[in-house]
Amino acid sequence: MAFDNAYEALADAHDDARWAFGTGFEDPLSGVDTTVPSGVDGDDLARYCLMLGDDALVLSHRLQEWCTRAPELEDEVAIANIGLDLLGQARLLLARAGKADGSGRGEDHYAYFRGEHEFRNVRLAEREHADFAQLVAVVLVLTTWRLAVFQRLRTSADPVLAAIAQKGVNELTYHRDYAAQWVVRLGDGTETSHATMVAAFDDVWPLVAELFETHDVERRLPGVAADPAEVRGEFDDVLAQVLSAATLETPQVRAKAGVAGGKGRDGRHTEAMGYLLAELQSVARAHPEATW
Amino acid sequence: MVTARTGESTGTIASAREVAETVTDPELPMLTLADLGVLREVTETADGVTVSITPTYTGCPAMDTMRDDLVHALQRAGFEDVEVRTVLHPPWSTDWITERGRRRLAEAGIAPPGPAPQRGAGPVPVQLLPPRRQVSCPHCGAVDTEAVSEFGPTACKALRRCPACAEPFEHVKEI
Numbered sequence: 001m002a003f004d005n006a007y008e009a010l011a012d013a014h015d016d017a018r019w020a021f022g023t024g025f026e027d028p029l030s031g032v033d034t035t036v037p038s039g040v041d042g043d044d045l046a047r048y049c050l051m052l053g054d055d056a057l058v059l060s061h062r063l064q065e066w067c068t069r070a071p072e073l074e075d076e077v078a079i080a081n082i083g084l085d086l087l088g089q090a091r092l093l094l095a096r097a098g099k100a101d102g103s104g105r106g107e108d109h110y111a112y113f114r115g116e117h118e119f120r121n122v123r124l125a126e127r128e129h130a131d132f133a134q135l136v137a138v139v140l141v142l143t144t145w146r147l148a149v150f151q152r153l154r155t156s157a158d159p160v161l162a163a164i165a166q167k168g169v170n171e172l173t174y175h176r177d178y179a180a181q182w183v184v185r186l187g188d189g190t191e192t193s194h195a196t197m198v199a200a201f202d203d204v205w206p207l208v209a210e211l212f213e214t215h216d217v218e219r220r221l222p223g224v225a226a227d228p229a230e231v232r233g234e235f236d237d238v239l240a241q242v243l244s245a246a247t248l249e250t251p252q253v254r255a256k257a258g259v260a261g262g263k264g265r266d267g268r269h270t271e272a273m274g275y276l277l278a279e280l281q282s283v284a285r286a287h288p289e290a291t292w
Numbered sequence: 293m294v295t296a297r298t299g300e301s302t303g304t305i306a307s308a309r310e311v312a313e314t315v316t317d318p319e320l321p322m323l324t325l326a327d328l329g330v331l332r333e334v335t336e337t338a339d340g341v342t343v344s345i346t347p348t349y350t351g352c353p354a355m356d357t358m359r360d361d362l363v364h365a366l367q368r369a370g371f372e373d374v375e376v377r378t379v380l381h382p383p384w385s386t387d388w389i390t391e392r393g394r395r396r397l398a399e400a401g402i403a404p405p406g407p408a409p410q411r412g413a414g415p416v417p418v419q420l421l422p423p424r425r426q427v428s429c430p431h432c433g434a435v436d437t438e439a440v441s442e443f444g445p446t447a448c449k450a451l452r453r454c455p456a457c458a459e460p461f462e463h464v465k466e467i
Binding site for chain 2: 028029030031032074075077078080081082084085086087088089091092144147148151159160162163164166167168169170171173174176177178180181184234237238241242245
């Protein structure tokens with residue numbers, strides 16, 4: 001087989017048996033019936049999938065930053081696994097968006113070629129983790145929220161979203177337990193670990209209220225989307241249980257305001273988001289024609 | 293209906309299903325995709341073969357290799373047009389692993405999963421302590437083993453250790 005250069009050979013999708021994970025199969029929804037149910041607005045469904053997909057993609061990226069930096073090998077592996085599960089959920093949801101809006105755009109378009117203002121994740125997902133306590137606080141909050149939302153989405157009128165959610169529930173249960181157990185260990189640990197865990201929750205809590213604000217997109221998708229305001233009670237119950245076992249109290253801090261009324265779901269992000277996207281997107285943008 | 297086939301097939305012609313059932317998991321090569329329970333359907337028509345598989349974990353990178361291995365195995369058996377489809381519903385659970393699959397896992401030193409958790413309509417209870425599971429040591433058979441981590445070298449496995457024989461081992465965790 002002749003190639004003009006080594007890069008062409010690497011990108012060749014016809015002789016894919018040589019590559020473990022570069023096999024030329026690009027669509028994670030290949031063969032899935034992605035017809036938009038009648039009565040559902042495809043553009044709104046796509047926007048909703050981007051909200052849930054971006055939460056997973058951006059948090060997954062933050063978890064990947066912990067590779068080689070976790071306190072123990074077992075936690076290194078656990079964090080990488082959680083990041084991988086979330087990345088898988090993101091891939092399906094971004095691919096679902098491209099089918100729902102009729103654009104046919106693939107997951108890579110949404111992950112690599114959107115600007116910061118086009119990302120729809122909540123701002124908590126993009127928060128940097130200054131230490132391990134912040135990591136487990138963010139993962140506990142976001143997975144508790146996501147698990148409750150996905151449980152409701154199992155009966156979504158969109159069968160693709162329902163199937164993604166049903167699979168996700170099983171995975172998120174493991175993620176939430178991991179974070180909850182660490183919060184208890186640190187909160188109910190030494191004086192130092194307790195103080196670090198208190199500081200971590202104080203730090204992330206201003207971004208918690210945003211999770212439960214019903215967005216216009218969610219209002220326009222009754223029966224398809226889950227109303228996040230409805231999961232607040234369940235979230236509070238789980239957090240109360242974990243914080244109590246960890247000898248911690250619910251932080252009393254004010255919610256972080258939006259910018260000109262906009263928050264993460266509107267594409268208004270914190271300063272951290274630009275740096276995160278620069279790292280996530282730079283290779284794809286430098287080589288937009290590349291395949292891998 | 294059997295399609296016109298070319299290639300290396302000689303002697304007894306295996307059906308597309310028989311060929312697909314021989315393909316093994318890239319990470320757990322002691323298991324066929326059929327034993328793992330991810331091979332959902334194989335249909336032969338005049339236009340070719342369609343294989344439906346379902347992912348174990350949403351992000352499992354082995355999915356692409358599974359699709360690739362299925363296409364190659366079927367093409368080697370003479371089926372030229374092969375389409376591999378993803379099925380998301382119903383979601384895969386460890387309960388789909390066959391009895392033979394469980395035996396093969398244990399023989400390879402990997403503890404097979406117990407029954408998958410049954411979830412009702414209500415909220416999923418949070419576990420504040422590592423779950424107490426009865427997982428026997430695949431090396432010495434001791435019943436009491438300890439959880440090291442619920443996450444292991446692949447998405448589907450947990451890490452455990454056996455105090456009796458002091459050996460670590462992997463466990464396909466229930467999902």
